[in-house]
Structure formats: C-alpha cells, structure tokens
Amino acid sequence: MIVEVEMRAFGKGQIRKVTIPSEESEGTDSELLERVFHYGQNDFQPQRIPSVSVGDVVRLRGKRWYTDNIGFKEVVDGFRPPHCPRCFAKAEDSICNTCQYEYP
Numbered sequence: 001m002i003v004e005v006e007m008r009a010f011g012k013g014q015i016r017k018v019t020i021p022s023e024e025s026e027g028t029d030s031e032l033l034e035r036v037f038h039y040g041q042n043d044f045q046p047q048r049i050p051s052v053s054v055g056d057v058v059r060l061r062g063k064r065w066y067t068d069n070i071g072f073k074e075v076v077d078g079f080r081p082p083h084c085p086r087c088f089a090k091a092e093d094s095i096c097n098t099c100q101y102e103y104p
C-alpha cells in the first residue's frame with residue numbers, strides 16, 4: 001500500500017508517498033502509522049525530500065495523523081499541538097510566527 005504524508009516539518013508542504021510492503025499492509029492504525037514512519041525514512045526508502053519527521057501529517061484510511069514526538073495524534077477540528085514542532089515556539093496562530101510552520 002502507498003500512504004501519503006504531508007511534509008509540513010521540513011518538506012515545504014510536499015506530499016511524500018511511503019510504500020508499505022504488502023505483507024505488512026494490515027494491522028491497526030497505530031501499527032500502520034509506525035510502519036509509515038519507519039519506511040518514510042530516507043535510510044529505508046531514499047527520496048529527494050526529507051524523511052518523515054515530527055510535525056508531518058500522515059493520511060491513513062480517511063483520517064489525518066499528526067506525527068508527534070512519541071506516537072501520532074489524530075487531526076480533528078481544533079487540533080493544535082502546544083508547541084511548534086520545528087522551533088518549539090508556543091502555538092498561537094495557525095502559522096508559527098517564528099518559523100512559518102503551518103499547523104495542520
């Protein structure tokens with residue numbers, strides 16, 4: 001299966017397509033999200049864009065998941081992590097005032 005990741009942290013909003021091997025394509029959302037993170041690293045699937053990082057958003061099974069320091073959080077209306085994932089400034093607006101990270 002191919003999973004799209006919104007590269008918000010360091011990828012300028014590009015979409016990275018992460019391939020999950022077919023024998024690993026079943027499982028719970030959290031199992032699949034861990035695999036997306038793993039296979040989204042350039043060490044495993046080299047691409048000319050950055051590896052999946054904290055602050056990126058995974059599109060999986062009709063939901064969107066924010067990549068956090070540990071695990072993933074579903075992006076629902078009003079979702080906002082407390083700090084910018086790139087520069088750790090306090091989250092106040094929809095775009096970080098310090099580094100221009102766009103919150104999902």
Ligand SMILES: [Zn+2]
Binds near residue numbers: 084099
């Ligand atoms: Zn920031």
